[in-house]
Amino acid sequence: xxESDVRPEARGTLGTVRNAVLLLDLLSEGPxxxxxxxxxxxxxxxxxxxxxxxxxxxxxxxxxQDPRSARYGLGPGVTRLSERYLGRLPVLGALAPYLVxxxxxxxxxxxxxxLVRGNAVYVDRVDGQDGGIYRDAxxxxxxxxxxxxxxxxxxxxxPAWDQALETAEREQRELAEKKRDAWRQAPxxxxxxxxxxxxxxxxxxxxxxxxxxxxxxxxxxxxxITEERAGTLARQLIQAxxxxxxxxxxx
Amino acid sequence: xxESDVRPEARGTLGTVRNAVLLLDLLSEGPxxxxxxxxxxxxxxxxxxxxxxxxxxxxxxxxxQDPRSARYGLGPGVTRLSERYLGRLPVLGALAPYLVxxxxxxxxxxxxxxLVRGNAVYVDRVDGQDGGIYRDAxxxxxxxxxxxxxxxxxxxxxPAWDQALETAEREQRELAEKKRDAWRQAPxxxxxxxxxxxxxxxxxxxxxxxxxxxxxxxxxxxxxITEERAGTLARQLIQAxxxxxxxxxxx
DNA sequence: CACTACAATTCCACTATGTGTAACGCAATA
DNA sequence: TATTGCGTTACACATAGTGGAATTGTAGTG
Numbered sequence: 001x002x003e004s005d006v007r008p009e010a011r012g013t014l015g016t017v018r019n020a021v022l023l024l025d026l027l028s029e030g031p032x033x034x035x036x037x038x039x040x041x042x043x044x045x046x047x048x049x050x051x052x053x054x055x056x057x058x059x060x061x062x063x064x065q066d067p068r069s070a071r072y073g074l075g076p077g078v079t080r081l082s083e084r085y086l087g088r089l090p091v092l093g094a095l096a097p098y099l100v101x102x103x104x105x106x107x108x109x110x111x112x113x114x115l116v117r118g119n120a121v122y123v124d125r126v127d128g129q130d131g132g133i134y135r136d137a138x139x140x141x142x143x144x145x146x147x148x149x150x151x152x153x154x155x156x157x158x159p160a161w162d163q164a165l166e167t168a169e170r171e172q173r174e175l176a177e178k179k180r181d182a183w184r185q186a187p188x189x190x191x192x193x194x195x196x197x198x199x200x201x202x203x204x205x206x207x208x209x210x211x212x213x214x215x216x217x218x219x220x221x222x223x224x225i226t227e228e229r230a231g232t233l234a235r236q237l238i239q240a241x242x243x244x245x246x247x248x249x250x251x
Numbered sequence: 252x253x254e255s256d257v258r259p260e261a262r263g264t265l266g267t268v269r270n271a272v273l274l275l276d277l278l279s280e281g282p283x284x285x286x287x288x289x290x291x292x293x294x295x296x297x298x299x300x301x302x303x304x305x306x307x308x309x310x311x312x313x314x315x316q317d318p319r320s321a322r323y324g325l326g327p328g329v330t331r332l333s334e335r336y337l338g339r340l341p342v343l344g345a346l347a348p349y350l351v352x353x354x355x356x357x358x359x360x361x362x363x364x365x366l367v368r369g370n371a372v373y374v375d376r377v378d379g380q381d382g383g384i385y386r387d388a389x390x391x392x393x394x395x396x397x398x399x400x401x402x403x404x405x406x407x408x409x410p411a412w413d414q415a416l417e418t419a420e421r422e423q424r425e426l427a428e429k430k431r432d433a434w435r436q437a438p439x440x441x442x443x444x445x446x447x448x449x450x451x452x453x454x455x456x457x458x459x460x461x462x463x464x465x466x467x468x469x470x471x472x473x474x475x476i477t478e479e480r481a482g483t484l485a486r487q488l489i490q491a492x493x494x495x496x497x498x499x500x501x502x
Numbered sequence: 503c504a505c506t507a508c509a510a511t512t513c514c515a516c517t518a519t520g521t522g523t524a525a526c527g528c529a530a531t532a
Numbered sequence: 533t534a535t536t537g538c539g540t541t542a543c544a545c546a547t548a549g550t551g552g553a554a555t556t557g558t559a560g561t562g
Contacts, residue, residue, distance in 0.1 A: 016267035017307035056268035082333030
C-alpha cells in the first residue's frame with residue numbers, strides 16, 4: 001500500500017485494528033443491520049476482508065449477525081465495555097449523590113452527557129414526573145446541536161472542538177464558529193428542541209478543576225419556559241455541578 | 252506460533268482483532284488504569300505488541316492513557332458505540348413506554364438488564380423516590396448473582412448458560428446447576444442483596460415470543476419485603492413485560 | 503546531584519498472517 | 533430450473549504485524 005500516511009497520529013498503529021474500528025463505526029451509523037457488501041463498499045475494503053473482520057467481531061460479541069437476514073449489526077458486547085467504563089468514571093461517581101436530589105427539587109428529568117468524537121453522548125439520567133411518551137434514553141447527537149454538547153465542546157481542547165465542528169450540520173457549524181467564546185463563558189446554555197416531540201435542554205458544565213468540562217449536567221424542560229424559571233434551574237444545576245467538581249479535584 | 256487452535260469457532264478469525272479484544276477485556280477488569288507490563292503479562296503478548304494495540308485503540312477512543320501515570324484504561328468511545336446499539340435495540344424501545352409508569356405505580360427504581368457474556372448488564376433505569384445514598388447505575392454483575400441475570404441465563408441457549416456458569420463464583424455455580432429449571436419456570440425471581448448497602452432485586456423476563464428472554468425487567472426493593480407485596484410487584488412487572496413482548500413479536 | 507530502577511516507547515529483521523482475487527454455496531425469485 | 537444476489541471459503545503473495553533488544557523518560561534514593 002502507498003505510504004501516503006501523512007497523519008502523524010497514526011504512526012505505529014495497526015491497520016487491522018483501524019479497519020475493525022472503522023467497521024464498528026460504520027455499523028453504528030444508519031440502520032441497525034447492514035449488508036456485507038454495503039459495508040465493504042463503504043469501508044473501501046474487500047468483501048473477504050470485511051467478512052473476516054466481522055466474523056472476528058461477532059466472536060467477541062462486539063458485532064452480531066441477524067440469523068434471518070444474515071446482515072450485520074453492533075453486538076451487546078459494546079454495552080458491557082461501556083458499563084464497565086462508566087462504572088469507574090470519576091465524574092459519574094461524583095455526580096451520583098446529587099442527581100436524584102436535583103430531579104426531586106426541579107421536577108424535571110436530569111441527564112449527564114459526555115463529549116465523544118464530536119458527539120454528545122447521554123450516559124446517565126434520572127427521570128422526572130412526566131416524561132411524555134417519547135423517552136429516548138441512549139441518545140447520541142452531534143454535540144453542537146445540543147446544549148450539553150455546546151457546553152462540553154466550547155471548553156474542550158482544539159482537536160475535540162474541531163471534531164465537533166466536523167460532526168455538525170452546516171448551519172450549526174457556522175453558528176458555532178461565531179459563538180464559541182460566548183458559549184464557553186456563559187454560566188449555562190439553553191437550546192430549544194427542534195422537533196415538536198423533542199424537549200428543550202438547559203445545561204451546565206462539570207469542571208475537573210483544570211477549567212475543562214469533563215461532563216455536562218442538563219435538564220429537559222418545556223420550550224415555553226420563562227427566563228426567570230430558567231435562571232432558577234440553572235442555579236440549581238450549577239450548585240450540583242460545582243459540588244461534584246469539588247469532590248473531583250479534591251481526590 | 253503453535254497451531255493449537257482446536258476451537259472450531261475461531262476458524263477464519265483475525266489474530267490481531269482477537270488480541271485487541273483481549274486487551275479491551277483486560278482493561279475492563281480490575282482497576283481503571285493499568286500498567287503496560289501487567290497487560291502484556293496477563294495477555295501473554297509481548298510488550299511491543301501490547302503497546303501497538305493500545306496505541307491503535309487509543310486513536311479510536313476505545314482506550315485512553317492517563318497523562319499523569321501513562322497507564323491505560325478503557326476510553327469513552329465504547330460508550331458511543333454502546334448508546335448507538337441500545338438506541339436501536341427493539342426491546343428497549345418496546346419497554347420505554349412502560350418504565351416511568353411502572354416506577355410511578357410501584358414507587359421503586361425500575362431497571363432493565365441484558366445478558367452479555369455471562370454477565371447481567373444494566374442498560375436502563377428509572378429511579379424511584381428514595382434511591383438511598385448508593386445509586387450505582389452502570390452495573391455489571393455475574394449473571395447468576397442477580398435476579399435479572401438468573402431470569403436471563405435460565406432461559407438462554409446452552410453456550411450462554413455455560414458462560415454464565417463460568418463467570419459465577421463456585422457457590423453460585425453449584426446452586427445454579429440445581430435450580431436452572433426452577434428459575435426458568437418461575438413467574439418471577441427474587442434475590443436478596445448480599446452486602447448491607449446493596450438492594451434486593453425482583454425480576455421477570457421480557458420474551459420475544461420465541462420463549463427466550465431478551466431482557467429482564469427488575470425492581471430494587473427492601474430486603475424485608477413481604478411475600479404479598481412481592482407478589483403484587485411481580486404482577487405489575489409481568490404485565491409490563493408481556494405488553495412489551497407483544498409489541499416485539501408483533502413487528 | 504549522580505545513580506539506580508522501572509516503565510513506556512522505538513528500532514529492526516523475520517516470517518507469520520492478513521489481504522485481494524476468484525471460485526463456491528445457497529437462498530430466493532421468476 | 534435458470535438466474536440473480538447474497539454470504540462464505542480457497543489460495544498464493546507480499547504486506548504488515550510480531551518479538552527481542554535497544555532507548556528514552558521519570559521518579560525515587562543515597
